[in-house]
Amino acid sequence: MIASHLIRCLAPRLPAGIARWLWLAALLLAASQTGCVQRRLTIRTDPPGALVYVDHIQIGTTPCSSYFTYYGKRRIRIVKDGYETLTVDHRFLPPWYQIPPLDFVSDNFVPFEMRDERSLTFKMTPQRLTPIDQLLERAENLRMGSRIDISNPPVAAPATVLPSQQSLPPAMPAGAVPAGAVPLPTPPPR
Helix, strand or coil, rough: HHHHHHHHHHHHHCCCHHHHHHHHHHHHHHCCCCCEEEEEEEEEEECCCCCEEEEEEEECCCEEEEEECCCCCEEEEEECCCCCEEEEEECCCCHHHHCCCCCHHHHHCCCCCCCEEEEHHHCCCCCCCCCCCHHHHHHHHHHHHHCCCCCCCCCCCCCCCCCCCHHHHCCCCCCCCCCCCCCCCCCCCH
16 A cells, blocks of 8 residues: 555656556555464463373464464374373364365455464363272283193184195106006117
8 A cells, every 4th residue: 555655656757667667566466465374373281281292293382373284183192290192183174264165265366464363272181090999900800810730721722624635645656557457568769
């Protein structure tokens, strides 16, 4: 706005070629000042101070914020000592102005910045501690279930022999004739 006002004031006093270049520079400056979409995710927990991972990348301790580029499914994992670890797959749907082909216009030609703020709040549950006697009982049950009784080994089924696995008779020496076979006549010498 200011650039076009200056050009209008200075245009009568400048040569025509320079005025055109100034108009072109003003248009390029105006086009470069178009807005974009800022996407921001804020995560809060009750109680605060939990460590947050989004798609296996640590973003901080709650309350924390992070910028993101793409919409879609994100895996959010929240960890805090004394509380159950919370893993959530959350789908971020785009707003109407980010659905193709409108996203091209909103990212490149809207003259102001658009903000898409997403906020998630999670309630964490305290970690349940198993009493020692129950833990030892479960361990003993696992130990007993994994023991092998060697006094009664399992009986193997008799093996079946396939025709392709049967043994072949021993090889006969060269020139020998099997029993019961009629020998072929030999041709006379030449």
